[in-house]
Amino acid sequence: MTTDNRQQETQFLSLLRTASKSDLKVLAKLLSPYLADTELRQMKVWGDQSRLHLERATIPLNDLLLNTRSGHITIEKDCFFGHRCMLLTGTHDYTKLGRERLTTVPDSGRDIHIKEGVWLGSGVTVLGPAVIGENAVVAAGSLVIGDVPPNTIMAGHPAKKVKKIDGSDAN
Numbered sequence: 001m002t003t004d005n006r007q008q009e010t011q012f013l014s015l016l017r018t019a020s021k022s023d024l025k026v027l028a029k030l031l032s033p034y035l036a037d038t039e040l041r042q043m044k045v046w047g048d049q050s051r052l053h054l055e056r057a058t059i060p061l062n063d064l065l066l067n068t069r070s071g072h073i074t075i076e077k078d079c080f081f082g083h084r085c086m087l088l089t090g091t092h093d094y095t096k097l098g099r100e101r102l103t104t105v106p107d108s109g110r111d112i113h114i115k116e117g118v119w120l121g122s123g124v125t126v127l128g129p130a131v132i133g134e135n136a137v138v139a140a141g142s143l144v145i146g147d148v149p150p151n152t153i154m155a156g157h158p159a160k161k162v163k164k165i166d167g168s169d170a171n
């Protein structure tokens, strides 16, 4: 950052500090389309970032939520995601009660592996452990529990095989 930029930033921040509530509301309105756009493109990691393995993830992940509390998440190349997808390794021990349930989180055993060329439609949730096979497609809004065979289209709650990607019967 140049000295000029730093000065501009300092001036802007002092303006913000002295701005009235109504000035801030106007600013928020002006910024909201940019914030919304950023939000739609911003992936989020809940847990240890080093458990995330993005193999040449050249395609934007959008606002994917990656929970690495109870496992590693691997995404191979050429995968893409609709908006509001979630890959969740984390869980709690439901046999415990109260605060203990909140704090009893397994550290491992619920890895999620998304293989090459997978497309998850918008609003898909994957619960670990799960392997999503090569080129599989998961329909918008589906809940994946367990593995998905390669080249298969899955849909529903929980997601079931709908057909193969060549259009043939999945079974």
Ligand SMILES: CC(C)(COP(=O)(O)OP(=O)(O)OC[C@H]1O[C@@H](n2cnc3c(N)ncnc32)[C@H](O)[C@@H]1OP(=O)(O)O)[C@@H](O)C(=O)NCCC(=O)NCCS
Binding pocket: 081, 082, 083, 120, 121, 122, 123, 137, 138, 139, 140, 141, 142, 153, 155, 156, 162
């Ligand atoms: C998966 C998808 C591509 C399938 O498209 P399609 O081949 O035209 O789907 P069809 O209409 O032939 O559906 C096949 C079956 O799956 C069912 N199905 C399709 N999408 C479904 C969904 N989201 N949830 C539950 N069932 C679904 C259909 O009802 C149909 O069932 P039937 O054979 O009993 O009638 C499409 O449904 C989808 O989800 N696209 C993602 C959209 C999206 O997220 N866009 C954002 C950009 S990434």
